[in-house]
Amino acid sequence: MARQGQETGGVTRVGIVGGGPGGLMTAYRLQCWADRPLEIVILEASERLGGKVQTGRFEAAPVPYEIGAAELYDVSPIDEDPLKDLVAELGLPVTGMAGQAVELDGELLANLDDVESRLGRGAREAVSAFDRRSRGRMSPRQFYDSDLCESFADEAEGGGFGRFMDRVEHPGARRYLDVLMHSDLATEPRATNRRYGLQNYLMNDADYMLLYSVDGGNERIVEELVRRTRADVRLSTRVEAVRTREDGGVDLVTAKETFTVDHAIVALPHGALGSVRFEGPRLTAAMAEHVAHYDHPAHYLRVSILFERPFWKDVLHESFLMLEAFGGCCLYDESCRSADPEYGVLGWLLGGDAALEHDALSDDALIAAALESLPPALAEGRELVLEARVHRWIGAVSALPGGLQPRPVELRHRPSPQDAPGLHVVGDYLYDSTLNGVLEAAETVADHIAGALATR
Ligand SMILES: Cc1cc2nc3c(=O)[nH]c(=O)nc-3n(C[C@H](O)[C@H](O)[C@H](O)COP(=O)(O)OP(=O)(O)OC[C@H]3O[C@@H](n4cnc5c(N)ncnc54)[C@H](O)[C@@H]3O)c2cc1C
Incomplete structure (x- = not known):
């Protein structure tokens, strides 16, 4: 099956759902590790990047x-x-x-x-x-x-x-x-x-x-990641639905626009997965099973x-x-x-x-x-x-990251590898509910995608 990137002159498009630490770390690591330039779009529902890493001021x-x-x-x-x-x-x-x-x-x-x-x-x-x-x-x-x-x-x-x-x-x-x-x-x-x-x-x-902790606030991690990552960042852009395409690509559907990408990374906390429609009978079932496994x-x-x-x-x-x-x-x-x-x-x-x-x-x-x-x-x-x-x-x-029975790492990140090979998930709930865990998730997925690109 022809891949999206091949159809569009060799540019590989990556869509990241969620601009929290997981999404940003994945974007940054992918940019560092891929053997070619990528077009990365980060779709973030709120008005800021960083998710639950946020340093406030009185x-x-x-x-x-x-x-x-x-x-x-x-x-x-x-x-x-x-x-x-x-x-x-x-x-x-x-x-x-x-x-x-x-x-x-x-x-x-x-x-x-x-x-x-x-x-x-x-x-x-x-x-x-x-x-x-x-x-x-x-x-x-x-x-x-x-x-x-x-x-x-x-x-x-x-x-x-x-x-x-x-x-x-x-x-x-x-x-x-x-x-x-x-x-x-x-x-x-x-x-x-x-x-x-x-x-x-x-x-x-x-x-x-x-x-x-980081001097001046942990949000400095977010600021530095953003500063070093070349990506099209769309704030106030909530992804409402995800569907796979016949050509192997993935559509990320928002209220105003649909983004078609070769690789989609859903970098959402467990609690936000339920608000996204994963369309197509097999993907719907696979994501429902994924959500249920980690529902703690x-x-x-x-x-x-x-x-x-x-x-x-x-x-x-x-x-x-x-x-x-x-x-x-x-x-x-x-x-x-x-x-x-x-x-x-x-x-x-x-x-x-x-x-x-x-x-x-x-x-x-x-x-x-x-x-x-x-x-x-x-x-x-x-x-x-x-x-x-x-x-x-x-x-x-x-409360129970990894679920009651943690899954092999290669299964954690691709809930539907047959039907949606271009769809990955990243989240701390797959590891230990921490930033160390979400980085582990981000690096695993970035490594997988960079490896797949290198063999093409
Ligand atoms: C109070 C508190 C204390 C914590 N303390 C620690 C600690 O001390 N050490 C530690 O390592 N970890 C700690 N954590 C956990 C840490 O914050 C998380 O591991 C980390 O934020 C996970 O990153 P993430 O990107 O997966 O999710 P998030 O940080 O939740 O980011 C997800 C992003 O996705 C966006 N989003 C949601 N739905 C959509 C959608 N449909 N479309 C587009 N975007 C969407 C959100 O707006 C958000 O920006 C703490 C968490 C909390 C709440």
Whole structure:
């Protein structure tokens, strides 16, 4: 069958649906790796590129804060780290992040000695036993490979992460561990599997992963990708339907125009796939099956507050701590990226059921609840508020990335390889719900398309 590109004088046309990090990373990598110039069009429904990577600024003072993704994950101590390499390639300076403290009953527990003095010897032993069990179940190497592995032993055993957690019988230890992990999981332990639960526990361990963020805001990644990518970017252009053509091309249908391309990359979060019509009986069925496999929504809510000054610096010395409020909530010190910040910014990241339940509250009520959750040592902050923002991310991430049974990588990205060989999907829900995962997806697809072009 003649390919579109061959028909039109050898120019290969690539259409990318979604201008979030996944779409932008795919465009950039394709441009770097293809052995010929491409015509790339990026169709983005909203008025901006970047999706859930967005750095906001307050009105009262132009201080930056993260609206979506706040931390990047560094796995370079174990093996290659494509995200770290990309950030370096884009020339972006970064700052390390860390946080060990967990707040229970208003007190900060910074280490196992604190756990013992606050919760007793039994709690310390139970936390240590959980840690040994977790590390025994997943080595740093297995952690690194876990998103690629189709048959991580735990899935066969069933029971999920809730069952694994239930083995912690000491109530104080269980409370401590629940608070430590809840915000990162964005779901409840019962709603995810052991693989993802262990990933989220072990990410607190420097043997497995380090954390960092981009100085000036993570959105700088988006800005640099856009600056380096030659593409026809169409903002406010929602793709409503996708259909394959007899000649092997793909039509991307928007309200005003249809874009015919040789390769289409649907770089949407799982929750947005359902709003696109995938036409033709076999493609409709294949995409419905794809959507059903990955249908495990998880939730976040972010409350970000600008204060007259970083009043917490004597108490909070790290980039974040875990609060007991909201079932376990990460409190970020957003000012930690500035050496001598004039103002202070704290960000509360509510996850899972708490995010879903609190979504019913008004912004004012949420801001009041966030301030109320400050431990006694930080209570003075309630009098120092300059401005506050709320960002709601209900159903925006995956509670069980990869699905219950992760699929072989070659099957993840092409839901209908026979009927729609030119249609690829990219998304963090295929890997681990992170930017590392979405880059993995983007590079896999870019590599596949560049390889196919090279053999023509
Ligand atoms: C609150 C929060 C905190 C997070 N924290 C972290 C973190 O600390 N570290 C980390 O690594 N990851 C984090 N993540 C996850 C990270 O943001 C995602 O992995 C990443 O944004 C996924 O990129 P994406 O391009 O697949 O999707 P998105 O970022 O969602 O981008 C998709 C784009 O597609 C557009 N779109 C939707 N429908 C259509 C359509 N029909 N046609 C055209 N365009 C469309 C959207 O407008 C959007 O711009 C967090 C996410 C949230 C919500």
